[in-house]
Amino acid sequence: MTNWDQYVRPAIRAMAGYTPGEQPQSGGVLKLNTNENPYPPSPKALEAMRKVLDEHGAERLRRYPEPLGDRFRATAARVLGVQPGNILIGNGSDDILTILTRALVPEGGRVLSMEPSYLLYGTLASLQGATLQEVSFAPGWDLPEPWPQPGANLVFLPNPNSPSGTLVGLDRIRKLLPQLRAPLVLDEAYVDFAPVSGLELVREGLPVIVTRSLSKGYALAGLRFGFAIADAALVKELEKVKDSYNCDALSLAGAEAALADQEWLADTRARVLASRAHLEKGLEHLGFSVTPSQANFVWCRHPQHAAKTLFDGLKAQNIFVRLMRYAGHPDGIRITVGTPEGTQRVLDTLAGLVGRPA
C-alpha cells in the first residue's frame, strides 16, 4: 500500500472539501434545494445545441472548441454593452471563481467573504493555501462601515447574497470600495432575479470583477457555463490561468443562444418573481420569519419549529430544501422558488408541519 499522505499537499489534507447540495437523481422529487430554475431553458438554446450535433456533429466534436469562446463573447458583449475583450468564459461560474482565486491570491494570502455567504470561497482559499476571513454584514444586510478588514488579496460579495437573498446597493459598494483596498468580486449568480447589476462598476474602471452564471436565471445548471466581466487587461491575465479549452463546443453554442434570447429571460424572470412573492407571503402567513429576497430562493425560519424538523418533514414528503446552519445565526431553511404548483405544494406541506391552515 502506498501512503499517499506523504505526497498530498498539507493544505489539501487539512481541508474538508466543499459539500454540494443533494442532487437526487430519481423522479418524483420536488427539488427546491439548489436554486435551479423550475422552467425549461430557452428553446433557442436547445436548438443551437441540437444543431451542433445534427449538422456539424462529427466534425464539430472531432475538433477542439474555440479556446476563448469568441462567438459567445461577441454575443454576450452586445447583450451586456461591453467589449468582447471584457469577457472570460468558464465551465460554470465556479470555474471563474477558481480562476480568479488562482490568479489573484498567493499562497499564504488572505481572502475575505461575507458571513453568512457562499461557502465555496473558503474552499477556494484553502486550495490556494490562503486564509479566509469573514466579515459580518451590518444591520439591514448592508456592508459595514468603516470596512473592518482592509487590504486583502480578494473580496467576494455575492449580490444578491446566498442564503439571505439580500442585495447591497451600488452606491454603497462605490462608497466602500476605496476602503477595501482589494479587488472585489461581485458574484452575480442571482442577478437575473434582482433589480440592479454591478456591471456599471466595471465600466467605470473600478477594481471590480462581475461573475455570472447560466445555472439559475437561464435554467442551464446541467450545461455548466458561466463567465466574468472585467477590465480587458485583467481578462488577458486570467486567460493564462484557465484551462485552454475550459468550455466545450456544445455549451458554447447553447450559452450563446441562451444569452441572445433575452425575451425568454424576461418572461421566465417575471414568472419566478410572481412565485417568489407568493412564497414569501405564504410563509409569513404560516408564522415564518422571512428575509425579503431579491433572488430565486427564500431564507426563512419558524420561531416555534426547528429548521431541522421542518427540513426532515419536507424530505419525508419528497420535497428537498436546503438546511442552512451558520455559527452565530439561528438555523434556517432556504427554499428555491418553483413553479406556482411547486410553491403551493411546499406551502401546503409546511402548513401541515407547523399545524396551521395554508
Ligand SMILES: *Cc1c(COP(=O)(O)O)cnc(C)c1O
Ligand atoms: C450557484 C452559485 C454559483 C455557481 O454557479 P455555477 O455557474 O453553477 O458554477 C456561484 N455563486 C453563487 C453565490 C451561487 O449560488
